[in-house]
Amino acid sequence: MELKEKQLKSEQIYKGAIINLFLDDISLPDGNTAKREYVRHPGGICVVPVTDEGEIMLVRQYRYPYGEEVIEIPAGKRDSADEDPLEGGKRELKEELGITAEKFISLGTFYPTPGYTDEVIYMYAAFGLTFGETDPDEDEFVLPEKIKLEKLVDMIMAGEIPDGKTQAAVLKVAHLLKNTDS
């Protein structure tokens, strides 16, 4: 079965500082038409910083859409579509936690919610950390958190870490290190 949906018409509803909203008319595989409303986003990067003692460095941040503080791995949007994702990861790690790292490992990409956004988040793990000064964005306020990997996995399994990219990336790191050790 052919699954492809074809664009018939595309209308930009909103052009924002970060997100752009579109409403498109499409044709379905059965020939009928439908609407698709979705966000275009420049894409993001996130990094799991692993200390030599097996701790994960995180940030606590107020997330306005949820009206609550959320604990996440350091992350941010790409400066532009031209920015190399790994360079973006190094930048976010420095900005939010003041960390530079000797070694980065790719953890693949992450589509946050494919029904209505085109955002691609590039995921990395970072090792060999050096701690220095942070360099936060002017409208961004974050507090550092440090949690042992085993404890963080337990928190994820207990539903205490709702952020999706943090769940996926930290479980990947746990899987990776377990298979490296054995």
Added chain:
Amino acid sequence: MELKEKQLKSEQIYKGAIINLFLDDISLPDGNTAKREYVRHPGGICVVPVTDEGEIMLVRQYRYPYGEEVIEIPAGKRDSADEDPLEGGKRELKEELGITAEKFISLGTFYPTPGYTDEVIYMYAAFGLTFGETDPDEDEFVLPEKIKLEKLVDMIMAGEIPDGKTQAAVLKVAHLLKNTDS
């Protein structure tokens, strides 16, 4: 440090069939003001269906924002904010794969991209599956996929499964079953 961002003004930019877009003026922890643009969404549910043979049932679906087919665990949006998430999970499982299940286990919640959406996805694993007729939404075309859990974990680790909720929920199931077995 106080991290809370306070709403000063909220403007609805777009009222859609599924997503609503808002642009708010807020006050930051340091007293300065900033803008927050974000989507309000009714929320979603996803389910990892595990067969008695240790296979995971998935769906292949064309995701228009990415312009590609994506393999995901069955998922959908809540019919309304009143719909019990577990009932929504049972409904999506039946609609997309024709499956009913004897036993459900909660895998917690998943915030897909907390910078610009308030969507909460409730995650479940399902066991004791019975296969019957599907009941798809009229504008939704999906094909079933069946992959051994161990192989799916390898695919996730290799970056071959970009969908975020699928990465997180399947890695949780793998962790859960590994700890149950031992």
